[in-house]
Amino acid sequence: xxxxxxxxxxxxxxxxxxxxxxxxxxxxxxxxxxxxxxxxxxxxxxxxxxxxxxxxxxxxxxxxxxxxxxxxxxxxxxxxxxxxxxxxxxxxxxxxxxxxxxxxxxxxxxxxxxxxxxxxxxxxxxxxxxxxxxxxxxxxxxxxxxxxxxxxxxxxxxxxxxxxxxxxxxxxxxxxxxxxxxxxxxxxxxxxxxxxxxxxxxxxxxxxxxxxxxxxxxxxxxxxxxxxxxxxxxxxxxxxxxxxxxxxxxxxxxxxxxxxxxxxxxxxxxxxxxxxxxxxxxxxxxxxxxxxxxxxxxxxxxxxxxxxxxxxxxxxxxxxxxxxxxxxxxxxxxxxxxx
Amino acid sequence: xxxxxxxxxxxxxxxxxxxxxxxxxxxxxxxxxxxxxxxxxxxxxxxxxxxxxxxxxxxxxxxxxxxxxxxxxxxxxxxxxxxxxxxxxxxxxxxxxxxxxxxxxxxxxxxxxxxxxxxxxxxxxxxxxxxxxxxxxxxxxxxxxxxxxxxxxxxxxxxxxxxxxxxxxxxxxxxxxxxxxxxxxxxxxxxxxxxxxxxxxxxxxxxxxxxxxxxxxxxxxxxxxxxxxxxxxxxxxxxxxxxxxxxxxxxxxxxxxxxxxxxxxxxxxxxxxxxxxxxxxxxxxxxxxxxxxxxxxxxxxxxxxxxxxxxxxxxxxxxxxxxxxx
Numbered sequence: 201x202x203x204x205x206x207x208x209x210x211x212x213x214x215x216x217x218x219x220x221x222x223x224x225x226x227x228x229x230x231x232x233x234x235x236x237x238x239x240x241x242x243x244x245x246x247x248x249x250x251x252x253x254x255x256x257x258x259x260x261x262x263x264x265x266x267x268x269x270x271x272x273x274x275x276x277x278x279x280x281x282x283x284x285x286x287x288x289x290x291x292x293x294x295x296x297x298x299x300x301x302x303x304x305x306x307x308x309x310x311x312x313x314x315x316x317x318x319x320x321x322x323x324x325x326x327x328x329x330x331x332x333x334x335x336x337x338x339x340x341x342x343x344x345x346x347x348x349x350x351x352x353x354x355x356x357x358x359x360x361x362x363x364x365x366x367x368x369x370x371x372x373x374x375x376x377x378x379x380x381x382x383x384x385x386x387x388x389x390x391x392x393x394x395x396x397x398x399x400x401x402x403x404x405x406x407x408x409x410x411x412x413x414x415x416x417x418x419x420x421x422x423x424x425x426x427x428x429x430x431x432x433x434x435x436x437x438x439x440x441x442x443x444x445x446x447x448x449x450x451x452x453x454x455x456x457x458x459x460x461x462x463x464x465x466x467x468x469x470x471x472x473x474x475x476x477x478x479x480x481x482x483x484x485x486x487x488x489x490x491x492x493x494x495x496x497x498x499x500x501x502x503x504x505x506x507x508x509x510x511x512x513x514x515x516x517x518x519x520x521x522x523x524x525x526x527x528x529x530x531x532x533x534x535x536x537x538x539x
Numbered sequence: 540x541x542x543x544x545x546x547x548x549x550x551x552x553x554x555x556x557x558x559x560x561x562x563x564x565x566x567x568x569x570x571x572x573x574x575x576x577x578x579x580x581x582x583x584x585x586x587x588x589x590x591x592x593x594x595x596x597x598x599x600x601x602x603x604x605x606x607x608x609x610x611x612x613x614x615x616x617x618x619x620x621x622x623x624x625x626x627x628x629x630x631x632x633x634x635x636x637x638x639x640x641x642x643x644x645x646x647x648x649x650x651x652x653x654x655x656x657x658x659x660x661x662x663x664x665x666x667x668x669x670x671x672x673x674x675x676x677x678x679x680x681x682x683x684x685x686x687x688x689x690x691x692x693x694x695x696x697x698x699x700x701x702x703x704x705x706x707x708x709x710x711x712x713x714x715x716x717x718x719x720x721x722x723x724x725x726x727x728x729x730x731x732x733x734x735x736x737x738x739x740x741x742x743x744x745x746x747x748x749x750x751x752x753x754x755x756x757x758x759x760x761x762x763x764x765x766x767x768x769x770x771x772x773x774x775x776x777x778x779x780x781x782x783x784x785x786x787x788x789x790x791x792x793x794x795x796x797x798x799x800x801x802x803x804x805x806x807x808x809x810x811x812x813x814x815x816x817x818x819x820x821x822x823x824x825x826x827x828x829x830x831x832x833x834x835x836x837x838x839x840x841x842x843x844x845x846x847x848x849x850x851x852x853x854x855x856x857x858x859x860x861x862x863x864x865x
Contacts, residue, residue, distance in 0.1 A: 251727035251729060251730075358815060359583075389756065389798055390582060390798050390812045392798070393799075393810060396800070419800055421805060422804075423800075455729060456728060458732075459728045459729045460728050461732075461758050462757060463756060463784050463796075463799070477699060478697075478727075
């Protein structure tokens with residue numbers, strides 16, 4: 201039985217300068233996240249993929265209300281997160297947590313592992329030292345560290361071990377939802393595998409939902425149930441992992457999938473190399489924001505912003521030229537001509 | 540086979556005081572032919588970057604020291620040259636590009652001036668010729684509107700464009716060898732694809748030999764002809780790119796390949812190499828991979844495995860390779 205845990209509707213975030221430095225210059229506000237909507241079920245993993253600056257991390261922070269949204273609504277477990285008072289929000293924090301990318305910057309260098317993991321417990325009324333210790337012991341074992349590590353400082357651990365500490369801190373209060381913001385990008389390949397396995401084990405044990413933010417498509421393919429692709433603040437394609445990877449409908453998704461270097465030599469031949477760079481988020485092109493790099497762009501793309509429309513069961517794509525298709529007929533991505 | 544352009548022989552690097560020094564690089568040997576791309580893979584701390592710095596003689600000394608070995612560029616041992624001759628070789632015969640293009644470019648100098656400076660140091664040209672050459676280089680690496688971009692500063696460029704500038708600068712004096720140390724690690728995938736495409740183009744155009752250092756096996760598979768796998772400062776396996784990915788001989792290479800998520804292991808648990816990389820001081824006399832190896836035998840504990848030939852182009856340092864195929 202699936203059960204909706206998180207509902208995000210029309211979420212937007214505009215970063216505006218507090219005052220204009222140069223009144224002659226045009227508005228320099230940045231629309232980092234633009235009209236983003238998605239749902240996450242209990243125990244499900246939704247991956248948010250895209251290139252740097254596309255608004256993935258901002259979306260993750262908006263969902264947790266670490267940042268306040270400019271527009272839109274986040275509903276978590278039936279509660280409207282945007283409307284909560286700060287004390288109510290604080291209560292909810294035990295249910296929604298975050299794991300950060302940088303295992304070096306996200307742990308205080310001056311605290312022991314015990315202090316780091318005990319902090320969220322103390323904030324939620326678990327103040328007895330003995331009880332904290334007991335829980336920390338269990339947590340450390342769960343994330344594959346030894347209880348003796350409690351007394352050590354973060355600098356005494358490798359990157360992968362630190363990420364384990366970060367995960368132990370995030371799950372200390374048994375949250376039902378964790379935002380994982382590039383949790384393995386800073387790690388070596390063999391350590392990545394360890395952390396990915398650990399995250400999947402913990403998810404199974406606690407039936408946690410993940411919003412897994414990543415730019416690494418191979419990892420996403422491994423861990424996600426559903427995938428949302430972002431480009432310049434908008435979700436341009438969202439759907440079940442299997443269909444997004446086997447039959448991507450948006451030209452950007454197709455290019456992104458083909459650009460990832462593959463070890464299998466057979467898959468290397470069909471690469472779509474996009475021309476140009478991602479436009480600045482303070483000057484997003486009119487209409488479809490991808491049109492400046494899109495090999496399929498037509499005049500209509502400059503005028504109208506394509507809405508997300510259903511192209512297959514559960515798969516939505518924002519492209520004027522995406523057409524509904526029965527998934528069985530088209531099982532491999534349409535080869536695009538390189539520009 | 541033609542004479543290799545760059546040949547590294549038994550290179551060892553030590554850090555620390557004489558007597559109590561720690562060897563971070565041990566007996567590394569390889570060669571790169573003209574127009575060939577050699578990929579060096581390994582995890583953080585395996586000695587990839589240290590090896591490339593040694594080729595350029597950029598190891599900070601003290602505390603570092605090249606203990607043994609030769610680095611031959613077209614037959615000439617660079618390690619025998621007086622330090623005063625190295626600047627004439629760096630950037631001219633061997634050029635290097637780094638991972639973080641922003642921190643390798645001068646922020647208060649226009650990119651045109653920075654590329655011209657490299658040319659000025661190595662080529663007898665007047666200002667006008669230099670300007671022309673710089674514009675050519677910018678066009679070559681695909682920077683649109685080079686006249687205008689000549690006067691831009693690095694902060695006005697995106698990450699991918701900066702890496703193009705670095706490549707333009709590195710190639711401006713037609714080097715024989717290009718060392719690329721994680722050239723695409725800081726870039727997005729679509730931009731990474733552009734930069735790799737560019738490097739491939741330039742290699743065929745100028746017959747430049749490339750030493751590509753990366754921890755990303757996908758990137759290596761994409762562009763390299765031959766692959767060298769490093770672990771704990773040693774070469775554990777070297778082979779042609781197809782051999783290594785289809786049929787890895789060293790258990791470490793095999794473990795690395797199995798730990799990458801792919802279509803074949805989708806939905807399964809990822810393979811984990813047990814344990815962690817041992818610290819430099821804790822490495823015993825035997826195989827450095829002993830503690831983590833699924834195929835370990837008694838002999839591996841105290842004896843260092845030599846390189847066994849699996850095929851003409853493929854060798855690996857492991858006792859578990861069956862006698863028959865050595």
